[in-house]
Amino acid sequence: EAGVTQFPSHSVIEKGQTVTLRCDPISGHDNLYWYRRVMGKEIKFLLHFVKESKQDESGMPNNRFLAERTGGTYSTLKVQPAELEDSGVYFCASSQDGVSGRNEQFFGPGTRLTVL
Amino acid sequence: LAKTTQPISMDSYEGQEVNITCSHNNIATNDYITWYQQFPSQGPRFIIQGYKTKVTNEVASLFIPADRKSSTLSLPRVSLSDTAVYYCLVGDIMTGGFKTIFGAGTRLFVKA
Numbered sequence: 001e002a003g004v005t006q007f008p009s010h011s012v013i014e015k016g017q018t019v020t021l022r023c024d025p026i027s028g029h030d031n032l033y034w035y036r037r038v039m040g041k042e043i044k045f046l047l048h049f050v051k052e053s054k055q056d057e058s059g060m061p062n063n064r065f066l067a068e069r070t071g072g073t074y075s076t077l078k079v080q081p082a083e084l085e086d087s088g089v090y091f092c093a094s095s096q097d098g099v100s101g102r103n104e105q106f107f108g109p110g111t112r113l114t115v116l
Numbered sequence: 117l118a119k120t121t122q123p124i125s126m127d128s129y130e131g132q133e134v135n136i137t138c139s140h141n142n143i144a145t146n147d148y149i150t151w152y153q154q155f156p157s158q159g160p161r162f163i164i165q166g167y168k169t170k171v172t173n174e175v176a177s178l179f180i181p182a183d184r185k186s187s188t189l190s191l192p193r194v195s196l197s198d199t200a201v202y203y204c205l206v207g208d209i210m211t212g213g214f215k216t217i218f219g220a221g222t223r224l225f226v227k228a
Contacts, residue, residue, distance in 0.1 A: 004159070033216070043160070043203075043218035091159050093216075103148070103207075105216060107159025 002026070004108035006092050012114045018080040021111045025074070025094030031055075032075050033095075033105060034067060038088035049075060082115045089113070120204045125223040134191040136222050138204030141185045146208040149180060149187045154201045154221070163202075164189070191224075199226045 005024045013019050025032045034046040046065070047057040051072035060067070064083070069075040079086055089112050093105040121139040128134045140149070148167050152160035164171055164178045166187070171178040177190040191198060201221040 035216075035218075042220055045216055045218075093159070103150075104162040104165065105160075107161065109157070110159055 004092055004094050004106050006090075006108040006111050008111060009109065010112045010114075012116065013082055014116050015084055016081045018078065019082055019113060021077045021079075021090050021092075021113070023075045023077070023092030023094075023108060025092070026106055029094035029096055029106070030072070031095040031103075031105075032069060033093045034075070034077055035059075035091040035093065036088050037091070038085070041088075043091065046077075079113075082113075084115050087113055087115045119217075120206060120219045122202075122204050122219060122222045124220060125225065127225050127227065128194055129227050130195055131193050134194050134198075134224060134226075136189045136191075136202055136204075136224070137186060138189070139186045140204070140206045143184050143206050144208065147206045148208070149178065149184075150205045150207070150216075151176070151178065151189045152203045152205065152218075154203065160203060160218075194224075194226045196226050196228060199224060 004026055007022045011019050030051050032049040035043050036046055037043045045059040047060055047067055048055045049069045052069050064079055066078045089110040091107050091110045093107040095103050095105045148165055150165040151163040153163050154160040164173055164176045166178040166180055168180050168184060179188045201223050203218050203221040205216055207216060
């Protein structure tokens with residue numbers, strides 16, 4: 001079974017440009033999460049989708065970040081315009097319904113974003 | 117959400133048992149305790165999850181006392197490949213997924 005995949009693995013852009021990160025969750029996982037780690041900091045939650053709906057977007061830093069999950073499958077995270085402080089590693093994770101009594105989040109390898 | 121506290125780093129030798137303790141004094145009734153492992157340049161990987169007492173799987177054991185204010189991840193006979201960062205998290209998993217809060221984690225270094 002394929003795991004969570006993320007694209008691209010690395011992205012280098014200039015300040016003010018736009019970048020779109022993509023996450024493909026494990027097939028059948030309704031829950032999809034975005035996290036990020038900026039240099040030297042802890043991994044921070046950004047938002048959580050249940051299917052195509054945003055369950056919790058309390059971690060989104062500002063309105064330059066837009067996450068979508070059309071059709072409840074893959075998700076995109078767009079940063080527009082990018083700022084220097086947006087540099088870091090962006091992780092995506094997915095999980096099945098937690099009602100089963102266990103919530104194991106499967107993480108992708110991350111996208112390393114560098115804003116120059 | 118409950119905040120967790122773990123040692124920043126630990127050293128061990130191959131073949132030893134490693135116990136990493138996590139404090140979560142404000143854990144809520146519906147919260148589960150989950151441990152993740154992360155290698156450099158990879159995403160975190162689920163190790164084990166539990167609610168109370170003891171949970172064991174093929175890679176680790178999780179000990180949770182009755183008051184649930186702490187938990188201990190036990191790694192039997194570690195090898196060099198167990199060198200990684202280990203995160204302890206708490207959250208309510210029964211709502212279809214939960215907002216996962218990562219702390220600083222514990223950096224385990226296994227020496228030959």
